[in-house]
Amino acid sequence: MKKLRIVFMGTPDFAVGILDTIYKNNYEIAAVITAPDKPAGRGQKLNQSAVKIYAQEKGLNILQPTNLKSEDFLTELKALNANLQIVVAFRMLPKAVWNMPELGTFNLHASLLPDYRGAAPINWAIINGEEKTGVTTFFIDEKIDTGAIILKKETEIAANETAGELHDKLMVLGAETVIDTLKLIESNKVKTILQPVEDRKTAYKLNRENCRIDFSKPGKDVYNLIRGLNPYPSAYTILVDGENEWNIKLHNVTFLEEKHDYTSGKFLTTKKTIQITTPDGFIEILSIQFPGKKKMKTAELLNGMQFSDDAHCI
Structure with missing residues (x-):
């Protein structure tokens, strides 16, 4: 069994559910990396990410780099001596970051890859009328959501399920999948599956255009x-x-x-x-x-x- 020392990277509520499960399973968390605080609202009060708020409550070490390629950040990250990094709903990492730990960096994505690579997989699975979806863990590589798959777990989408309801369901399933992935890594039993290169169904970034309703459609x-x-x-x-x-x-x-x-x-x-x-x-x-x-x-x-x-x- 390999002793894991983890750096966790994430920002929104979805990532909190995963981090909480890792924490409660007593894995060593060297640091949590999340987005910098941003001014929001009329008073421009600094808004902290959901992951930061959780990490503060648990007394975890927090890093909030503005530039993931800066020498100062890379030096700080290397000094943590982590041998594994986990990414959940964060941002694209430079190779100098994801290639740093001995055991690699894996991501949890809220779809059954290679379908729905991209920014909004939960939303697009419902928008496109899918009857099933799931979560995937994979090792990060140079492109977005294309790395070698470690584990996939599937769930049904109910006919009247909303994105919010599916989000919560996938957060629970994702937490289970991350723990199972960690067990495979620490016992050196990972057998990855390569993804096809071509895109299939894409989880495009949501914008004003694709959120507008066209009532001439079915x-x-x-x-x-x-x-x-x-x-x-x-x-x-x-x-x-x-x-x-x-x-x-x-x-x-x-x-x-x-x-x-x-x-x-x-x-x-x-x-x-x-x-x-x-x-x-x-x-x-x-x-x-x-x-x-x-x-x-x-x-x-x-x-x-x-x-x-x-x-x-x-």
């Missing part, structure tokens, strides 16, 4: 987009009602498949319901968010707002 595709972006960053549309125009976010919805004669994007309201038409049915809105407002249930919104028969989404 209702199931619209439904998958909305749940695949729920709770963050949220799918949005432009609602037009007379001279008023709002950028609205849709959160919880259902899809009702049904023939109708409306044009796509029609914004239909009753005293308690909102539906938006697609070519093959209706997206029923359960929670919605107007600019500058909190997310609210449809009934709450309709208590204070009324819409004309001409309201529609573009």
Whole structure:
């Protein structure tokens, strides 16, 4: 058995779940590397990463380099004498970093590689209507998410599951997979599988363009987009009602498949319901968010707002 001395690299909540499991399994953590504090909000108060907050609570050594290639950081990293590095939802590493430890650097990715390499694998698996996904550990190499696979574990995606719910499920599965990977490494039983070079399904970075809803698409595709972006960053549309125009976010919805004669994007309201038409049915809105407002249930919104028969989404 090899004694592991680990450097952990990560930033968001997803990484915290993995770090917590490593910590609770009594592995030696030489340091935690996370993003520098960033000013946020109106007061520009420094915002600490979720990983930093957790590491502080546990009294772990924390490094927050701004430049991963700087000589000062590389010297500091080498002085830790770690023989293994683990990366979860961090940023691309230079070779001088990932090639440093004796046992290598492995990454946990929230997809079944080689599918969904990239920045948003959880979201795109749902957006594309996948029925299963999972997590993969692999040794990092020069490219993004292309290294030799160590372990993969699979799980089903429920028909109504949101990105937030799948995130939490994969965090638990990911933690189990990382521990199993550590056991293989410390017992020298790792047998890797090389990935194909070509991309298959890609987890593109989410942006304003691919988060906008196109109601001319089939209702199931619209439904998958909305749940695949729920709770963050949220799918949005432009609602037009007379001279008023709002950028609205849709959160919880259902899809009702049904023939109708409306044009796509029609914004239909009753005293308690909102539906938006697609070519093959209706997206029923359960929670919605107007600019500058909190997310609210449809009934709450309709208590204070009324819409004309001409309201529609573009």
